[in-house]
Amino acid sequence: MSKEILKKSEVFYEVYERKPGADKLTTTYCPGCGHGIIHKMIAEALEDFGVQDRTIFISPVGCSVFAYYYFHTGNVQVAHGRAPAVATGLKRANPDSIVISYQGDGDLAAIGGLEILHAANRGEGFTVIFVNNAIYGMTGGQMAPTTLIGQTTMTTPRGRDPVNDGYPIRMSEIIATLEAPVYVERVMLSDSKEIMKARAAIRKALKVQIEKNGFAFVEILSPCPSGWKMTPSQAKRWVADVLSKYFPVGVKKDISAEFEGRKKEVKKVSKEEIAKILGIVEAEEVDKRVNKYVDKDVSEEIKVAGFGGQGVLSLGITLAYMGMKHGYKVSWLPSYGPEMRGGTANCHVKISKGSIGSPVVSYPTLLIAMNRPSLDRFENDVVSGGIIVYDNSLIDREPVRSDVTVIPIPATKIADEIGSTKIANMVVVGAIVKYLDLMSVEYIIDSIDQVIKSKKLADMNREAIRKGVEYMTTNYKLG
Amino acid sequence: MAITQFLKGNEAVVKGAILAGCRAFFGYPITPASEIAHTAAYYMPLVGGTFLQAESEVAAINMVYGAASAGIRVMTASSGPGISLKQEGISYLAGSELPCVIVDIMRGGPGLGNIAPDQSDYNQVVKGGGHGSYKNIVLAPNSVQEMFDFAILAFDLADKYRNPVFILADGFIGQMMESVEIRIPEVKEPEKNWAVKGTVETMDNLITSIELDPDDLERHVSKLQQKYKIVEEQEVRYQSYMLDGAEIVIVAFGIVSRVVQTVVDELREKGVKVGMFRPITLFPFPKNEIADIANEVESFLVVEMNNGQMFDDVKLAVGNRKPIYFYNRLGGNVPTTKEICDKVMEILRRS
Numbered sequence: 001m002s003k004e005i006l007k008k009s010e011v012f013y014e015v016y017e018r019k020p021g022a023d024k025l026t027t028t029y030c031p032g033c034g035h036g037i038i039h040k041m042i043a044e045a046l047e048d049f050g051v052q053d054r055t056i057f058i059s060p061v062g063c064s065v066f067a068y069y070y071f072h073t074g075n076v077q078v079a080h081g082r083a084p085a086v087a088t089g090l091k092r093a094n095p096d097s098i099v100i101s102y103q104g105d106g107d108l109a110a111i112g113g114l115e116i117l118h119a120a121n122r123g124e125g126f127t128v129i130f131v132n133n134a135i136y137g138m139t140g141g142q143m144a145p146t147t148l149i150g151q152t153t154m155t156t157p158r159g160r161d162p163v164n165d166g167y168p169i170r171m172s173e174i175i176a177t178l179e180a181p182v183y184v185e186r187v188m189l190s191d192s193k194e195i196m197k198a199r200a201a202i203r204k205a206l207k208v209q210i211e212k213n214g215f216a217f218v219e220i221l222s223p224c225p226s227g228w229k230m231t232p233s234q235a236k237r238w239v240a241d242v243l244s245k246y247f248p249v250g251v252k253k254d255i256s257a258e259f260e261g262r263k264k265e266v267k268k269v270s271k272e273e274i275a276k277i278l279g280i281v282e283a284e285e286v287d288k289r290v291n292k293y294v295d296k297d298v299s300e301e302i303k304v305a306g307f308g309g310q311g312v313l314s315l316g317i318t319l320a321y322m323g324m325k326h327g328y329k330v331s332w333l334p335s336y337g338p339e340m341r342g343g344t345a346n347c348h349v350k351i352s353k354g355s356i357g358s359p360v361v362s363y364p365t366l367l368i369a370m371n372r373p374s375l376d377r378f379e380n381d382v383v384s385g386g387i388i389v390y391d392n393s394l395i396d397r398e399p400v401r402s403d404v405t406v407i408p409i410p411a412t413k414i415a416d417e418i419g420s421t422k423i424a425n426m427v428v429v430g431a432i433v434k435y436l437d438l439m440s441v442e443y444i445i446d447s448i449d450q451v452i453k454s455k456k457l458a459d460m461n462r463e464a465i466r467k468g469v470e471y472m473t474t475n476y477k478l479g
Numbered sequence: 480m481a482i483t484q485f486l487k488g489n490e491a492v493v494k495g496a497i498l499a500g501c502r503a504f505f506g507y508p509i510t511p512a513s514e515i516a517h518t519a520a521y522y523m524p525l526v527g528g529t530f531l532q533a534e535s536e537v538a539a540i541n542m543v544y545g546a547a548s549a550g551i552r553v554m555t556a557s558s559g560p561g562i563s564l565k566q567e568g569i570s571y572l573a574g575s576e577l578p579c580v581i582v583d584i585m586r587g588g589p590g591l592g593n594i595a596p597d598q599s600d601y602n603q604v605v606k607g608g609g610h611g612s613y614k615n616i617v618l619a620p621n622s623v624q625e626m627f628d629f630a631i632l633a634f635d636l637a638d639k640y641r642n643p644v645f646i647l648a649d650g651f652i653g654q655m656m657e658s659v660e661i662r663i664p665e666v667k668e669p670e671k672n673w674a675v676k677g678t679v680e681t682m683d684n685l686i687t688s689i690e691l692d693p694d695d696l697e698r699h700v701s702k703l704q705q706k707y708k709i710v711e712e713q714e715v716r717y718q719s720y721m722l723d724g725a726e727i728v729i730v731a732f733g734i735v736s737r738v739v740q741t742v743v744d745e746l747r748e749k750g751v752k753v754g755m756f757r758p759i760t761l762f763p764f765p766k767n768e769i770a771d772i773a774n775e776v777e778s779f780l781v782v783e784m785n786n787g788q789m790f791d792d793v794k795l796a797v798g799n800r801k802p803i804y805f806y807n808r809l810g811g812n813v814p815t816t817k818e819i820c821d822k823v824m825e826i827l828r829r830s
Contacts, residue, residue, distance in 0.1 A: 018685070020692055053679040056549075059687075068685050074675035076548045077682035077687035079571050085533070089545020089553070092529040093503060097549070097677025115541070118534035251579070267527035271663070277525045278494050278660055283482045317656065321485045322656045330485075332656040336511055336594070357741030359655050361733075362815045 009044035012070050013053050016254035028066055032232025034189045034222025035064050038131060038202075041195075042100065043071065044303060045203045046225040049210055055098040056090055058083045063137040063299070064103035073407035081112020085121035087126045095264035098209060099126035109145035110128045125213035125262050129206045130171060133224035137263025141227045145169045148246055153227075168246060172219045176252035182214035182291050184253040186222035194249070204256070205428075212261040221247055289440040289448075290326045298328055298353050298438060301361045305346035306370025309354055314452060315368065318429050318444075321451045326439045331359035344373060351438065358362035366436075366465045368428060369396065370411070389432060391424065407435065407476075414467050423457060423464040430468025434478055441469050481662045488626040489556075491513035491654045492582055492646060494520060495630025496554050500666045501580070502528035502613040504552040505542035507535060507561060510594040512584035513652040515556035531637030540581075545579035546687070548686040550674030552634050556582035558598050558650075560591065562608070569643055570609030573703070574688030578637035580630065581615075582646045584653035587811035595811025596650030601788035604645050605761045612700050614707045617716065617761040618646045619732040623657035631664050635713065638669050640706055647761060649784070651734045651813065705729055705764075716759035716769055721747055725754030726777040727823060730757050730793050734813060735782050742819045751821055761789070765798035779803040780826060782819055784812070802830075 008014070016024045029035045046052050055073040058067055061080035067076035074097070078086045083101040088319040091329070108116050108130050114126065134238050135153055136142040141154040146168045150159040152429050160168075176184040183205055185450075187198035198220055205216035223235035223242050230238060301317065306312040313334050320332040348361035367382045369375035370392040375397070382388055384403045392398075392408035399406050409431050417423035426448070445462050452461055473476050486494070491514055493504075504519035516532065526780070529546075533539035539555050552686035557565060562583050569764035572579055585600045587593040603607075605617050616636050618629045626648065633644040675684045690696035718736075722728065722744050731739045736757040746753045756772060758765050778801050783789045790805050797803055806822045808814045 020695075053577055053682055054677045056675050056677055068687065072682065074681055075679060075685045076545070076686070077575075077685070078544065078568055079688055082544070082568070084539070085541035086545035086548070088531070089505065089537075089542035089547070090544075090549050091502070091702040092531065092542070093546040093549035093551045094551070094677050099677075114534050115538050118538065195762055203715065256718065269525070269527040274526050275663055277522065278497060278661075279484065280482055280663065317485075320656060324483065324485055330658060333651060336650070336654045356657075357744060358738040358816060359651065359657075359817070360738065360813055361812075362817070435645065 009040065009043035009047050009380050011046045011072055012350070014285050015074045016069045019066070020467070027070060029059045029063065030226045032223055032225040032226070032235055033063070034131065034133065034220065037189055037195065038129065038220055038222065039067065039070060039285035041199045041202050042129065046073070046098075047205050049206060051098045051210055054096060055100065055133055056100065057427050058101050060103045060107045061138075062107050064102055064104065064131070065269075067102060081107050081110070082115055083107065084112065084124070084128070085114040088119055088122070088124050091124055091126050095125065095213065095266060098206070101126055101128045101131055103128065104137070105130070105132045105134065105144040105146040107242055109171050115419075117174070120175050120215055120217065123172040123182070123215045123262060125215065125264065126343070127209045128217045129202065130219040131222045132171075132219055132247065133222045133227065134168070135224055137224050137227045146247070146313060148242065151273050154335055170247060172217065172252045176475070180215060181217055181253060182208045182212065182259045183216040183256050184219065185251045186219040186247060186249045187251050188239050189223060190236050190244070192220075194240070197249075208256050212256070212259055214259055214262055215222050215255070219247075221249070241371050275434065279404060279468050287443055289443040293326045293439060296353070296438075298351055300349075300351045300366055300436070300438070301364050302366045303348065303361045303364040303370065304348040304368040305374030305378055306368070307342065308345045310345070310370045311422060312345045313320065314347045315425035315428060318426075318434070318448070318451045319351065320349050322433075322439050322447075325447070327353065328352060329356050330409065331356050333359045364385055366432070368432070369395065370424070370428075372397070375399065389428065391428070409468070409471060411468070414471065415464060418460055418463050420457065420460055423460050427468040427471070430465035431472045434469040434472040435476065441465070481660045482558055483658050483660055485656055486623055486627070486659050487514055487654060487656050488620075488623045488648060488773050489584065490518045491627040491659050492556075492630045494590075494661070494807035495516040495627040496580065496634065497522055497526055497528070498664055499552065499631040499634040500668055501552040501554050502526070503546045503632060504528070505539040505546070505553070506555045507557065509558045509561045511586055511596070511653050512556050512558045512561075513770050514584065514653070515561070515582055515584070525590055528765050536564035537567065539571070540565040543579045544568055544572055544575070544577060547572065547579045547655050548675050550671040550676055552638075552668065553713050554582065556584065558584050558586045559588045562600055562603060563659050566603070566609035567774040569615065570611050571688050572643045573609075573613035573615065574611060577686065577743050578639040578641050578643070580637055580644050580646065582648070585647065585649040593669070593811045594650060596813060597784050598649060598733060598735070598813050599788065600647065601761065601785055602646050605764075610650045611705060611768045614710075614762050616640065616642055616710060616763075617647050618644065618716075619647050619759060619761050620652060621733050621736045621757065622652070623655060624659050625714050626652065626663065628734065638671070640710055643674075644704070649734050650679070650811070654661070679815065687753045700788075708784070713764040714760060715765045715768070717765040718757040718759060720755040720757065722754035722772065723758065726752040727780060727781055727826060728772055729755045729780045729823070730755065730756065730758070730774050730789070732761065732789065735784060737781060737817055738814060738820060741816050745816065746823060748822060751823065751827065758789070764796070765793045766792065769793060769796035773797045775828060776801065778826060780806060780823060782806045782814060784814070818827045
């Protein structure tokens with residue numbers, strides 16, 4: 001046993017080849033710094049648990065930025081504070097890897113405050129080693145989020161003042177309030193007894209990951225003699241006598257016994273299944289009813305407008321989708337965002353034999369106005385010789401343009417008679433398709449389910465289209 | 480076998496990505512890009528992948544960094560304000576040479592701006608955007624079909640060059656629906672023996688962007704520049720439209736190029752000798768091709784939905800050899816065919 005303790009762990013590189021300069025055998029850490037001890041305890045645990053080859057160690061920004069000089073594991077060096085997000089990505093990509101997010105106090109509790117909170121809250125299956133030495137070491141001794149009240153640093157030259165700087169943050173206690181973390185403990189490197197407790201905590205935290213894929217968090221109060229301007233022995237004493245008074249050591253949360261483990265199976269899905277999932281299936285045979293339209297020379301630019309909730313967008317989608325099924329080139333462009341919620345909605349539809357350049361309809365050949373504001377807004381844009389279709393059960397004026405064809409349809413009234421205001425849009429679909437003879441009405445009725453997925457409205461949609469067709473046949477003497 | 484689907488740009492890009500082998504999406508909701516997250520949230524778990532709504536854009540891009548480090552195909556998507564937040568992570572991805580795909584559905588800026596389509600992320604995406612001397616490879620689709628196709632291309636380029644690849648589109652390309660011809664691609668993911676996979680074979684691998692010694696960092700950054708040079712030599716993509724006999728060439732990308740295509744059709748019908756040149760890759764920018772065209776034509780008109788961000792690149796390519804005119808709309812307005820036609824006629828009258 002004593003022999004083994006003297007030997008450097010195999011999880012460390014024998015020679016630190018990545019370290020620049022001549023000295024490749026010692027670390028970059030200052031005398032009395034806690035990082036060396038913590039590294040050693042992690043390395044020994046990984047070795048004992050036989051997971052060295054599966055381990056990925058994340059080097060943060062801070063004094064431990066070069067941890068990858070030492071650890072003979074997979075290594076990823078990351079941006080300041082982002083280790084928990086990177087660890088999330090690593091672990092999600094490869095749940096069988098053992099991931100260690102090694103972070104300092106500035107990294108974890110200040111710039112990366114959000115990342116650690118949410119990774120912990122999701123219970124990501126990695127281990128966090130949080131080294132709290134109450135100061136920014138690498139950047140030259142500035143205030144950390146864990147710097148104590150009254151503690152002088154380069155950026156608190158008169159001592160940390162809570163009025164200006166706030167209070168030191170107890171991260172372990174915060175993390176322990178969350179549901180998902182399995183194990184949270186604060187330990188300290190003050191004397192050999194406490195160091196043994198720290199060793200046990202690190203091992204337990206790694207076990208939680210190895211055995212149960214659970215989130216564990218170990219905060220280590222660690223001496224920084226250089227940053228604190230103390231001797232190594234003074235620094236150790238300060239950890240015990242001062243730092244741990246504000247940051248009490250001990251287990252903050254432990255549900256490891258009852259925690260059943262986090263699922264980590266990766267589902268393998270075949271290429272064929274994926275194609276099916278994405279709806280990529282053998283093309284159905286072209287319906288004979290659409291053949292009639294193959295050579296039809298169409299170039300419609302349609303603007304559909306109305307209130308949000310009138311089905312304006314799905315009216316446009318239906319026309320475009322059915323157009324596509326009839327072999328036309330089509331595009332559909334909606335108004336989007338908050339505009340859709342409650343206010344007015346409109347969409348641009350192009351149906352054309354030739355390829356479509358701009359999908360924007362500025363000057364429609366066909367305006368479908370489902371409410372008065374839409375008619376007011378777009379009437380003047382319609383090209384000369386174009387068509388205005390409007391719902392005259394809702395719009396209390398007639399279009400004033402005399403150079404366009406005006407088609408009033410009481411779409412909402414017809415829809416209400418069928419049983420739902422919502423299907424006024426389908427009445428219009430039937431009417432337009434009939435009037436323009438753009439597509440096969442029967443085909444649309446039979447395949448409307450492909451566009452409007454609501455099963456509840458399916459029958460009524462078909463009825464609405466039929467009624468729209470009927471209205472045009474009756475009132476416009478169409479065959 | 481090809482089948483046709485009627486898709487939104489924001490859906491098509493996810494379907495392309497999944498068929499390209501992408502198995503992780505990390506993102507944060509933002510209009511007009513949110514449907515990308517919606518679609519990924521629906522499909523990723525079904526195909527054995529991960530979808531995660533991150534706590535922030537910053538976290539999302541760093542999750543991408545993690546998954547890319549592990550060697551899987553991974554993507555994120557956002558719009559201008561979110562891309563600004565991601566810039567830190569993108570710089571690290573470029574510095575660490577990690578492949579990933581980032582979709583930017585541009586909206587009006589600066590600041591909160593609005594959610595209408597816009598092209599003002601050109602500089603922050605094409606010129607780098609984050610800190611350091613790096614480049615993203617940038618693809619600019621102008622149709623839903625290209626949203627699908629470029630998703631596949633983007634993953635191949637990302638892996639080939641170990642570099643972030645952007646799909647730079649706008650609110651209209653993201654929101655519009657068109658028919659898309661879907662072919663299932665033969666995916667050839669290269670062996671990523673540099674990745675950190677939690678295996679014996681990859682134990683000695685290191686993903687990092689830090690090089691403390693200036694000479695080491697210079698070597699690393701020079702190597703990146705060499706890579707970008709190869710990208711410039713090999714990956715330029717563009718579309719020429721009706722350039723034969725053109726006196727004036729309109730340069731436009733993304734949604735504007737669709738409007739310009741109609742403009743060219745209309746003007747050609749009237750006998751006006753106009754054509755269009757559309758850069759498909761914004762980095763690498765087709766500067767040699769534009770320089771060649773400058774020998775043949777009288778003038779250029781650059782049309783953009785920003786303050787002339789691509790104009791600078793056209794200017795660099797053309798130099799002082801030919802006049803370059805500029806027409807733009809700002810604030811999320813899309814130039815109309817009429818506006819552009821008028822501008823062309825005005826230029827022709829003047830010259």
